[in-house]
Amino acid sequence: MLFRANFVTGMIIQFGWICAYLLLIHILFLHTNNIVGWSKRDMFLLGGIWLAVSDLLEATVATALLKIPEYVRYGTLDHILTRPVDSQFIISFWRFDFMRSLMLLADLGIIAYALSIESVSLNLTMVVAPLLIINGAVIGYAMSIALQSLAFWFVKVDNLWALFNGILDVAKYPLDIFGKVVKLITLTAVPLALMIMLPAQALLGRASWLLIGYSFCVSAVFLFLSRRFYQFAVRRYSSVA
Amino acid sequence: MPIIEVKNLTKRYEYYKKAPGLLASVKSLFHREKLFIEAVKNISFSIEEGELVGFLGPNGAGKTTTLKMLSGILYPTSGDARVLGYKPWERKKQYQKQFSIVMGQKNQLWWDLPAMDSFILNKEIYEVPDKQFHATVDELSALLEIKDILDVQVRKLSLGQRMKCELIAALLHSPKVLFLDEPTIGLDVVSQQKMREFIKTYNTQKKTTILLTSHYMEDVEALCKRVIIIDHGEIRYDGALSDLMDTYVDHKVLTITFTAPVEKKDLEKYGEVHEYAPLRVVLHTTKDEVKKSAAAILTKLPVDDILIDEVPVEDVIRKIFTKEAPRE
Numbered sequence: 001m002l003f004r005a006n007f008v009t010g011m012i013i014q015f016g017w018i019c020a021y022l023l024l025i026h027i028l029f030l031h032t033n034n035i036v037g038w039s040k041r042d043m044f045l046l047g048g049i050w051l052a053v054s055d056l057l058e059a060t061v062a063t064a065l066l067k068i069p070e071y072v073r074y075g076t077l078d079h080i081l082t083r084p085v086d087s088q089f090i091i092s093f094w095r096f097d098f099m100r101s102l103m104l105l106a107d108l109g110i111i112a113y114a115l116s117i118e119s120v121s122l123n124l125t126m127v128v129a130p131l132l133i134i135n136g137a138v139i140g141y142a143m144s145i146a147l148q149s150l151a152f153w154f155v156k157v158d159n160l161w162a163l164f165n166g167i168l169d170v171a172k173y174p175l176d177i178f179g180k181v182v183k184l185i186t187l188t189a190v191p192l193a194l195m196i197m198l199p200a201q202a203l204l205g206r207a208s209w210l211l212i213g214y215s216f217c218v219s220a221v222f223l224f225l226s227r228r229f230y231q232f233a234v235r236r237y238s239s240v241a
Numbered sequence: 242m243p244i245i246e247v248k249n250l251t252k253r254y255e256y257y258k259k260a261p262g263l264l265a266s267v268k269s270l271f272h273r274e275k276l277f278i279e280a281v282k283n284i285s286f287s288i289e290e291g292e293l294v295g296f297l298g299p300n301g302a303g304k305t306t307t308l309k310m311l312s313g314i315l316y317p318t319s320g321d322a323r324v325l326g327y328k329p330w331e332r333k334k335q336y337q338k339q340f341s342i343v344m345g346q347k348n349q350l351w352w353d354l355p356a357m358d359s360f361i362l363n364k365e366i367y368e369v370p371d372k373q374f375h376a377t378v379d380e381l382s383a384l385l386e387i388k389d390i391l392d393v394q395v396r397k398l399s400l401g402q403r404m405k406c407e408l409i410a411a412l413l414h415s416p417k418v419l420f421l422d423e424p425t426i427g428l429d430v431v432s433q434q435k436m437r438e439f440i441k442t443y444n445t446q447k448k449t450t451i452l453l454t455s456h457y458m459e460d461v462e463a464l465c466k467r468v469i470i471i472d473h474g475e476i477r478y479d480g481a482l483s484d485l486m487d488t489y490v491d492h493k494v495l496t497i498t499f500t501a502p503v504e505k506k507d508l509e510k511y512g513e514v515h516e517y518a519p520l521r522v523v524l525h526t527t528k529d530e531v532k533k534s535a536a537a538i539l540t541k542l543p544v545d546d547i548l549i550d551e552v553p554v555e556d557v558i559r560k561i562f563t564k565e566a567p568r569e
Contacts (some may be wrong), residue, residue: 078314079349084337085366235316238254239309241301 010099018106021047021172036176041117043174046200048110049133050172053195055107056137057144059100061092065144066161069151075240088230092145115203123205128212132202135219136195140168142222143190149226149233171196191218243287244418244450245311250320252281252306280306282474283320290417291448293440295455295465295482299562303474304454305344308420311452312342324418338367341416343407345423350395356406357391360413367414374413381409384439401432408439421453425460437463458555470561477561482554489560490552493531495524501543511538520545 025047029040038046068091071077080090120126147160171192175183186193194215201207257273259265281303288294298304309315311322313329313336322329327336350359357378364374382388385405390398395406404424411419421440425433441464444451455461461468461482468485470478478485495512502519511534512526526534531549538544 076347078309078342078344078347081314081332082312082337082340082342083366084334087332237315239314241305 007099011102014099014103015106018051018103018110021051022110036174038174038176039118041114042200042204044114044117045111045203046174046196047172048107048114049136049199049203050168050196051110052104052107052133053136053140053199054168055100055103056134057140059097059104060137061141062144063095063097064092065148067091067094068148069155069157072151072237073155073240077234077237078239081234081237087234088145088227092141111203120204125202125205125207125209125212129199129202132199132212132215135215136199138219139191139195139215139222142219142226146226146229149230152233152236167192168195188218191215191222194218244290244292245286245288245322245324245452247287247307247311247322248285248320249283250281250285250307250310250322251279251283251318252303252310252315253277253279253318279318279474281310281317281471284471284474284476286469286476286479288450288452290450291444292467293444293451293453293464295453295461295468296471297454297461297468297558298471301473302471304471305422307471308342308422308452308454312340312420313337314342338414339416340418340420341411341414342420343411343422343424345404345421345426348395348403348407349410350403350406352396353394355392356395356398356410359395359406359410360391363410363413369414373415377413377415378409381412384442385409385435401428401435404428404432404436408436412443415447417449419449419451421451421455423455424453425455425457433457433459440464458553458558462554470558472562486551486554486557489557492525492527492552494550494552495526495531495535495538496548496550497522497524497538497542498545498547499543500545503542507542508538 022044025040025043028035029043033039035043071080071091077087077091080087080094083090144161144164147164148157150160151157167190171186175186175193175197178186183193186197194211198207198211198215202212255275255277257269258276259269259273280301284303284307296304296307306315310317311324311329313332316330325336325339327333329336350356351362360374360378363369364371369377378391379388382391385408387402387405387409390402391406395403398406408424424440425436428436437460440451440453443449444464453460453464465482467480468478468482469476470485478488480488492512494515498521499519503522505514505517505522508514508517508522508524512524512530514522515525516523524534535547535549539547
């Protein structure tokens with residue numbers, strides 16, 4: 001926030017992106033009532049949750065994780081590794097994007113608006129929906145730190161972050177539009193369905209408790225594996241003269 | 242028991258070779274030549290509590306690699322080291338709270354924020370009590386004369402001011418061991434002098450064990466009674482700086498100016514002529530002969546001024562680096 005013009009223009013651009021995405025949904029639903037059983041309200045809800053998970057990641061860890069290849073390339077991990085704080089913690093939370101945290105309020109606004117378009121019958125799964133959004137961000141974090149840790153071998157891995165964002169982008173659409181194989185992948189190896197679609201289904205009262213329990217287990221496993229991988233990767237750090 | 246103990250420490254780096262040019266770049270997509278270099282080869286030494294040791298070597302000798310292994314930044318390829326009883330690369334919190342490293346060419350301070358913000362962050366990371374933190378900042382900023390710049394953005398500070406702030410950040414938690422990697426690099430002569438005075442005072446008062454690398458002989462001469470010289474990853478000398486001179490230097494330097502021109506051949510019987518001009522000469526004479534030679538020159542030649550001096554430490558070090566001097 002020391003660079004005020006950057007802060008303000010960043011917010012304007014983010015609002016612009018959100019408006020463009022919502023406009024796209026609106027235009028799509030001028031021509032149809034539903035997409036594989038997802039109504040306009042459902043799509044706004046899905047979009048709002050996708051934005052919320054993305055902004056939660058961007059606000060907390062994304063800006064910092066993007067720097068890992070730079071740390072490896074320029075040897076700036078030195079001071080981080082000498083501090084009596086877990087280096088993964090510092091690397092992950094070193095930079096907090098305040099602007100993106102403000103955008104979370106807008107995302108919650110979109111979710112609230114979506115829920116107001118059509119009434120939703122109250123369901124217990126709605127209570128865990130906020131936890132599922134956070135859980136989605138946790139899975140996203142585990143995947144992104146594992147990907148960024150490849151920088152300890154390959155140094156420049158900018159394209160991997162673009163790949164991660166590209167994959168995450170797919171999750172703003174209902175994954176039911178894809179076949180069974182893709183659906184299976186999005187429930188296991190690349191759990192996009194658990195990150196974005198499941199919180200939306202929970203808010204709509206369509207999520208099973210089994211799947212909800214499964215998603216928390218998946219995030220625990222992903223966190224554990226990504227942690228072990230990071231610890232293995234950081235041993236390869238060779239600094240810079 | 243030594244505070245720092247290094248046994249047969251080795252570090253090998255792997256790297257890839259690539260020829261210049263576009264074709265070579267395309268070729269390297271499919272095949273690259275992998276090479277290895279041993280930056281540190283089987284070194285061993287130990288340092289007692291409170292010592293201030295100079296760690297010298299030419300560029301690429303292995304000084305910084307050694308410091309980085311001792312601070313836990315790098316894992317060694319083989320060998321062992323203990324600092325304060327800990328293996329540095331295990332990165333135990335208890336060890337990290339007791340040592341600090343200052344690298345002259347790397348910043349730990351936040352670039353866009355005032356130094357005080359970085360100090361407060363370090364205070365929280367190292368769990369320094371409030372009272373101790375304020376006392377330490379006051380004391381060190383007064384010693385280094387930078388009280389008035391602690392609230393200025395780091396990127397607006399001069400290099401000398403930045404280095405002083407780096408030093409304070411590193412000392413907030415009163416480490417028992419301090420690694421200084423070229424702390425005076427790029428500083429002007431006044432700032433260098435102030436840094437040296439500060440380091441010496443700090444070492445004397447706090448009994449902090451300090452391992453210092455530097456390319457400036459003035460740093461070494463002013464601060465270190467003991468030096469370890471490393472070259473191509475191997476230790477070439479480990480001992481007192483004064484003993485280094487005795488081991489590798491067998492002569493003294495006479496600088497003489499004359500009131501009337503003197504022939505070179507008239508000087509050669511007194512020693513080895515290193516620089517010659519009719520009114521000024523620099524002679525190297527053995528330590529045993531220097532008094533006799535000086536007395537003879539004063540008696541027989543038209544001397545205006547005569548200076549008997551030691552060989553500069555950097556000349557000795559340079560000889561060791563260029564392998565002109567025999568190994569210890």
